[in-house]
Amino acid sequence: MNSIVNVIERTFEEQANGTLVSPPRFRLETERGDMVFTAGAATAFEKVIGFRVYDTYANDLDGHQQLVCVFDSDTGVFKGIVIGNLLGAVRTGAIGGVAIKAMARTDSKYIAVIGTGIQARAQLEAAVAVRNIKHVRVFSRNHENREAFAAEMEKKLDIEVVAVDSPKSCVQGADIVICATNSGTPVFDAEWLEPGVHINTVGPKSVKRHEVPMELGARSSVIVTDSIEQLKAYPTPHFLVGTPDEERIIQLSDVVTGKTLGRKGQDDITLFCSVGLAGTEVVVANEMMKEALC
Amino acid sequence: MNSIVNVIERTFEEQANGTLVSPPRFRLETERGDMVFTAGAATAFEKVIGFRVYDTYANDLDGHQQLVCVFDSDTGVFKGIVIGNLLGAVRTGAIGGVAIKAMARTDSKYIAVIGTGIQARAQLEAAVAVRNIKHVRVFSRNHENREAFAAEMEKKLDIEVVAVDSPKSCVQGADIVICATNSGTPVFDAEWLEPGVHINTVGPKSVKRHEVPMELGARSSVIVTDSIEQLKAYPTPHFLVGTPDEERIIQLSDVVTGKTLGRKGQDDITLFCSVGLAGTEVVVANEMMKEALC
Numbered sequence: 001m002n003s004i005v006n007v008i009e010r011t012f013e014e015q016a017n018g019t020l021v022s023p024p025r026f027r028l029e030t031e032r033g034d035m036v037f038t039a040g041a042a043t044a045f046e047k048v049i050g051f052r053v054y055d056t057y058a059n060d061l062d063g064h065q066q067l068v069c070v071f072d073s074d075t076g077v078f079k080g081i082v083i084g085n086l087l088g089a090v091r092t093g094a095i096g097g098v099a100i101k102a103m104a105r106t107d108s109k110y111i112a113v114i115g116t117g118i119q120a121r122a123q124l125e126a127a128v129a130v131r132n133i134k135h136v137r138v139f140s141r142n143h144e145n146r147e148a149f150a151a152e153m154e155k156k157l158d159i160e161v162v163a164v165d166s167p168k169s170c171v172q173g174a175d176i177v178i179c180a181t182n183s184g185t186p187v188f189d190a191e192w193l194e195p196g197v198h199i200n201t202v203g204p205k206s207v208k209r210h211e212v213p214m215e216l217g218a219r220s221s222v223i224v225t226d227s228i229e230q231l232k233a234y235p236t237p238h239f240l241v242g243t244p245d246e247e248r249i250i251q252l253s254d255v256v257t258g259k260t261l262g263r264k265g266q267d268d269i270t271l272f273c274s275v276g277l278a279g280t281e282v283v284v285a286n287e288m289m290k291e292a293l294c
Numbered sequence: 295m296n297s298i299v300n301v302i303e304r305t306f307e308e309q310a311n312g313t314l315v316s317p318p319r320f321r322l323e324t325e326r327g328d329m330v331f332t333a334g335a336a337t338a339f340e341k342v343i344g345f346r347v348y349d350t351y352a353n354d355l356d357g358h359q360q361l362v363c364v365f366d367s368d369t370g371v372f373k374g375i376v377i378g379n380l381l382g383a384v385r386t387g388a389i390g391g392v393a394i395k396a397m398a399r400t401d402s403k404y405i406a407v408i409g410t411g412i413q414a415r416a417q418l419e420a421a422v423a424v425r426n427i428k429h430v431r432v433f434s435r436n437h438e439n440r441e442a443f444a445a446e447m448e449k450k451l452d453i454e455v456v457a458v459d460s461p462k463s464c465v466q467g468a469d470i471v472i473c474a475t476n477s478g479t480p481v482f483d484a485e486w487l488e489p490g491v492h493i494n495t496v497g498p499k500s501v502k503r504h505e506v507p508m509e510l511g512a513r514s515s516v517i518v519t520d521s522i523e524q525l526k527a528y529p530t531p532h533f534l535v536g537t538p539d540e541e542r543i544i545q546l547s548d549v550v551t552g553k554t555l556g557r558k559g560q561d562d563i564t565l566f567c568s569v570g571l572a573g574t575e576v577v578v579a580n581e582m583m584k585e586a587l588c
Binding site: 067081 | 315317320322323324325326327329331333334335337343344345347349350351353355356357358359361363365367368369370371372375377
C-alpha cells in the first residue's frame with residue numbers, strides 16, 4: 001500500500017500538470033446490463049495508458065470481474081491485465097491515503113472506521129501508511145463483522161483495533177474518521193466530532209442518499225475531492241451540489257501540489273469526498289504488476 | 295473457420311433483428327497515440343457482450359496487442375480474453391466468407407487473390423469454407439511473398455494454389471476476386487473481370503486511396519457492405535460515397551436474412567466492401583474460446 005499511495009500521489013501531480021488524461025466514462029448499454037469503461041493515461045511519470053471495465057448487471061453470480069488493462073503510454077506496447085475486484089478498493093484506499101496525508105493533522109493517532117467491508121479495510125491500510133496511528137476503533141451495525149474486522153486488521157497492521165458498539169463511541173475523540181458504508185442515511189452525528197478531525201467519506205454521497213450528515217459541509221473549513229468534474233457529473237447530485245459549500249470544494253491535486261492548503265489550522269474540521277478519479281486504476285494496476293514481477 | 299463463418303452469419307441475423315448492439319468507436323487520445331475501443335453485444339443467439347481494444351501508436355515494436363474481452367450478455371459474467379492480432383483477420387475473413395456465401399455464384403470454382411498478407415489468407419480460408427473451390431491464383435508484386443502464400447495455402451487448404459506474375463493473369467477468368475492489399479491505387483482493371491464475378495475488397499477504399507477501380511461501383515449490379523453506418527463514417531469518404539452508386543449500397547444483414555438479393559443473375563458482377571462490423575470481434579472471440587475448451 002505504501003508504494004501505491006506514492007504513485008497515486010504522483011498521479012495527482014500529473015492531474016495538476018495536465019498530463020493525466022481521463023475522459024468521461026463510456027458505456028455499452030443493453031437491456032439486461034451495461035459494460036462501463038473508465039479509461040485514462042498518466043503520460044509524464046507513470047507512462048501508462050489503459051482502462052478499467054466492469055459490468056452493471058444486477059445479479060450476484062460468481063464470475064463478475066473487473067478488468068484493468070495496462071499499456072505503455074510512450075509506445076502503446078501491452079503490459080498486462082489485472083483481473084478481479086480488489087484493485088478498485090486498493091485504488092480508492094490509496095486515494096484516501098493521499099487525502100489523509102494532505103489534510104489530516106500530522107499528529108493524528110486515533111482513527112475511527114465506520115463500515116467493515118473491503119473499502120473500509122483499504123482506507124484504513126492506506127491511512128496507517130501515511131500517519132503514525134496508535135489506535136483504531138471500528139463500528140458496524142453487525143456485531144460479527146466489526147469483531148472480525150478488528151481481529152483481522154489488528155493482526156495485519158500490528159496496531160490496536162477495537163470494535164465498539166455505537167457510532168458515537170467510535171467517532172468521539174477520533175483524529176481521523178473513515179466512513180466507508182453503503183448507508184443512505186448519516187451514520188454519525190456532526191455534533192460528535194472533535195475540532196481538528198479529518199473525515200474521508202467513501203460511501204453514498206448524493207443529495208438523496210449520503211452516509212455523512214448534510215451539515216458536515218458547513219462544519220468543514222476545507223472540502224476536497226479527487227475530481228470536481230466527476231463529483232458534479234453524478235446522475236443524482238452530490239449532497240454538497242447546490243449548497244453554499246459547493247463553491248468551496250477544491251481538488252486534491254491542488255492540495256498535493258501545494259497550490260492550496262488541505263488544512264488551515266489545527267482545530268479545523270476537514271472533509272474529503274472520494275469519487276474515484278478515472279485513470280488512477282491503470283496506475284495502480286501498473287504498480288501491482290511491477291510488484292508481482294519483483 | 296467453418297464454425298466462425300456460421301456464427302458471423304447468425305450475427306448478421308442479429309443485426310437485422312436489432313439484437314446486435316454496436317455503438318460508435320470510443321477513443322482515448324494522447325499526444326503519442328490512442329487506444330481505440332470497438333464494443334458490441336449480440337444478445338439473442340450468441341449471448342455475448344464485450345469489446346476489442348487496440349492502439350494507434352506509430353511504431354512497429356514487438357508487444358503491440360489487440361485484446362478482445364468477452365462477457366455473458368445475460369449475466370455479465372466474465373468469460374475470457376483473446377490476446378493477439380490474429381483474431382481481427384479471422385473476423386474479417388469470416389465476414390468475407392458470409393458475403394461470398396450470400397453473393398458469389400454457387401458454382402464458383404476459381405478464386406483470384408490479390409495480396410498475400412494475413413487478411414488475404416483469412417479471406418481465402420473463409421471462401422473455401424463456403425464454396426466448392428477447385429483452383430486459386432494469387433498475385434503480389436513481391437515474388438517471394440506470392441510463392442510462399444501459394445505453397446502455404448495449397449498445403450493448408452488441400453487445393454491447387456498457383457502464384458502468377460501479373461494481376462491480369464490472376465483476375466481473368468476468376469469466379470471470385472479477393473482483394474486484400476494495402477495499395478492506395480487500383481490493383482486490377484475493371485475490364486479484366488468476367489461477367490458473373492464476385493469481388494471482396496478488404497483493403498483501402500477511400501476516395502483518395504482505393505485498391506479497386508472507381509468504375510467497379512458502376513459495373514456492379516449489387517453492392518453490399520457489412521455496415522452502411524460505418525462505411526459512411528470513414529474520416530476520408532468511402533470511394534462510392536458521393537457517387538450515383540452510393541444509394542444502391544445495401545447491408546449484408548439484409549442479404550443474409552433474404553430481405554434483398556445478393557445476386558440477381560448469373561452474369562452480374564457483385565461487390566462486397568468490407569468495413570468490419572463492430573461487435574463481431576466479440577462473437578469470434580467467444581467462438582474461439584469455445585473451441586479452445588473442446
